[in-house]
Amino acid sequence: MNVFAKLTLTELRLFLREPMAAFFVIIFPTLLVVILGSIPAFREPSEDLGGGRVIDLYVGIAVVLTLAMVAIQILPSVLATYRERGVLRRYATTPVSPLKLLGAQMVMNLLAAIVATALVLAVGRIAFDVPLPAQFGGFVLTFLLSAVGVLAIGLVVAAVVPTGKAGNSVGTLLFFPLMFFAGLWTPREVMPGALQKVADYTPLGAAERALNDTMTGHWPAAISVTVLFGYVVVFGFLAVRWFRWS
Amino acid sequence: MTVIEVQNLRKAYGDTVAVRDVSFSVERGEIFGILGPNGAGKTTTVECIAGLRTADGGSISVLGRPPSSRELRRLVGVQLQESQLPDKLSGREALELFSSFYPDPADWAGLAHELDVPLGTRYAKMSGGQKQRLSIALALVGNPEIAILDELTTGLDPQARRDTWGLIEAVRERGVTILLVTHFMAEAERLCDRLAVIDRGTVVALDTPAGLIAATSQEQVIRFRPSAEVDPALLEARPEVRRARRQGSQIEVTGTGNLLHAVTSVLAVNDIIANDLRIEQASLDDAFVRLTGRSDSGE
Numbered sequence: 001m002n003v004f005a006k007l008t009l010t011e012l013r014l015f016l017r018e019p020m021a022a023f024f025v026i027i028f029p030t031l032l033v034v035i036l037g038s039i040p041a042f043r044e045p046s047e048d049l050g051g052g053r054v055i056d057l058y059v060g061i062a063v064v065l066t067l068a069m070v071a072i073q074i075l076p077s078v079l080a081t082y083r084e085r086g087v088l089r090r091y092a093t094t095p096v097s098p099l100k101l102l103g104a105q106m107v108m109n110l111l112a113a114i115v116a117t118a119l120v121l122a123v124g125r126i127a128f129d130v131p132l133p134a135q136f137g138g139f140v141l142t143f144l145l146s147a148v149g150v151l152a153i154g155l156v157v158a159a160v161v162p163t164g165k166a167g168n169s170v171g172t173l174l175f176f177p178l179m180f181f182a183g184l185w186t187p188r189e190v191m192p193g194a195l196q197k198v199a200d201y202t203p204l205g206a207a208e209r210a211l212n213d214t215m216t217g218h219w220p221a222a223i224s225v226t227v228l229f230g231y232v233v234v235f236g237f238l239a240v241r242w243f244r245w246s
Numbered sequence: 247m248t249v250i251e252v253q254n255l256r257k258a259y260g261d262t263v264a265v266r267d268v269s270f271s272v273e274r275g276e277i278f279g280i281l282g283p284n285g286a287g288k289t290t291t292v293e294c295i296a297g298l299r300t301a302d303g304g305s306i307s308v309l310g311r312p313p314s315s316r317e318l319r320r321l322v323g324v325q326l327q328e329s330q331l332p333d334k335l336s337g338r339e340a341l342e343l344f345s346s347f348y349p350d351p352a353d354w355a356g357l358a359h360e361l362d363v364p365l366g367t368r369y370a371k372m373s374g375g376q377k378q379r380l381s382i383a384l385a386l387v388g389n390p391e392i393a394i395l396d397e398l399t400t401g402l403d404p405q406a407r408r409d410t411w412g413l414i415e416a417v418r419e420r421g422v423t424i425l426l427v428t429h430f431m432a433e434a435e436r437l438c439d440r441l442a443v444i445d446r447g448t449v450v451a452l453d454t455p456a457g458l459i460a461a462t463s464q465e466q467v468i469r470f471r472p473s474a475e476v477d478p479a480l481l482e483a484r485p486e487v488r489r490a491r492r493q494g495s496q497i498e499v500t501g502t503g504n505l506l507h508a509v510t511s512v513l514a515v516n517d518i519i520a521n522d523l524r525i526e527q528a529s530l531d532d533a534f535v536r537l538t539g540r541s542d543s544g545e
Contacts, residue, residue: 085330090326093296093298
């Protein structure tokens with residue numbers, strides 16, 4: 001096994017040893033779908049949603065939730081803790097660059113989000129007849145683009161916070177407004193027009209809209225893709241500029 | 247053969263000059279100590295040598311290479327002060343993972359056995375001594391030619407500290423050159439072949455521990471209880487003796503050079519036996535105080 005695979009496996013083990021984190025990333029989004037799907041009205045076509053069902057929307061929102069969990073809640077806190085405790089410096093003294101550890105941590109988070117997403121889609125399909133993404137290729141590409149964008153945001157948070165605790169707090173502070181615009185409390189489709197416009201420019205709002213488009217068989221709107229690319233470029237650049245090893 | 251060469255090293259953080267002018271060289275196979283009060287610039291010096299910081303001035307050569315050389319990451323093992331591991335990583339996982347970083351690693355299981363690293367214990371559950379031993383094992387797992395150990399025994403209890411010293415000597419037996427940063431006198435005196443004493447960013451002395459002691463303190467004191475009356479003037483007649491005086495039932499003799507021989511020969515001539523004889527020699531502690539003008543190394 002090469003070093004990167006070994007690092008990723010080690011990070012994955014460490015992740016699974018934090019039961020709370022593993023629960024919120026892997027189980028919680030699916031649990032949300034199960035709870036909302038248990039409400040009969042949410043399984044009925046709604047006129048407000050143009051004949052769609054609430055549960056159909058929430059499967060997409062739960063997918064965005066998995067990304068927010070790994071990138072905004074987990075990544076900044078883990079990486080800031082690694083820096084605070086000298087783990088990154090420790091790697092810097094070995095032949096393996098701490099960049100590889102950073103990469104392994106991101107790949108591990110991406111894998112966790114993929115597993116969580118597969119679980120959300122499977123339970124949505126089996127329990128509540130939510131169709132699998134009709135534009136499947138588009139869904140995968142949009143998912144990956146969104147993942148890279150929010151992971152870049154998580155990296156920037158990890159870069160600017162002084163400690164792991166601060167990383168956790170800032171992550172939580174960001175999590176609620178970002179998930180609000182992704183429609184966790186009020187789906188985008190029933191948001192007032194002005195709020196919708198704002199949501200379209202937020203990372204998770206854009207991700208939710210784009211994923212929802214692919215789930216209903218379309219390619220995502222140009223604006224969503226542009227916004228997501230923008231986050232990748234801007235936050236990727238800032239992460240590279242600001243990230244410190246010690 | 248010189249393995250580390252530091253010349254006129256200088257490093258500042260903003261307006262604060264951490265290292266003003268440090269030069270020394272380390273020979274293959276020796277244990278070289280860097281001793282100094284807290285904030286003297288010891289850690290900054292070794293971090294520059296380990297390639298973790300870039301010097302502002304001067305030159306450093308490690309095994310003939312600049313400190314930034316990628317190859318040195320393989321040839322130099324580093325144990326950093328306050329460098330930890332993830333809480334839930336076990337000793338076994340840490341050693342196995344780090345050994346996979348090197349092309350020709352040591353047998354990590356053997357190393358763990360030798361250093362008594364608890365393999366099944368997670369990092370957060372390890373005692374201070376166990377963490378320190380794991381940290382040393384990780385510095386050695388790549389079979390390095392040089393090991394840099396920063397504040398190795400800080401925070402260990404006295405027994406664990408002594409065990410660690412034994413371990414360092416065993417590492418040197420394997421042919422590893424050791425650069426040891428410490429502020430414990432006893433540790434420097436026991437382990438180091440040579441020492442650089444750093445204070446306020448400069449090297450104030452560079453010698454063997456015995457040489458440092460000899461160079462900084464000329465006086466010795468001998469105390470004993472004579473078996474019969476002895477006239478201090480008889481002792482003071484010897485050139486080595488600066489002063490001899492009675493203190494209760496004891497005689498205290500202060501002087502230089504081969505003082506013990508001078509005293510015992512005077513006593514022998516006069517058929518006097520010295521009971522409870524004690525020689526007080528200056529320690530590295532005294533040398534340190536004279537060199538740095540501080541009464542304590544900072545702890």
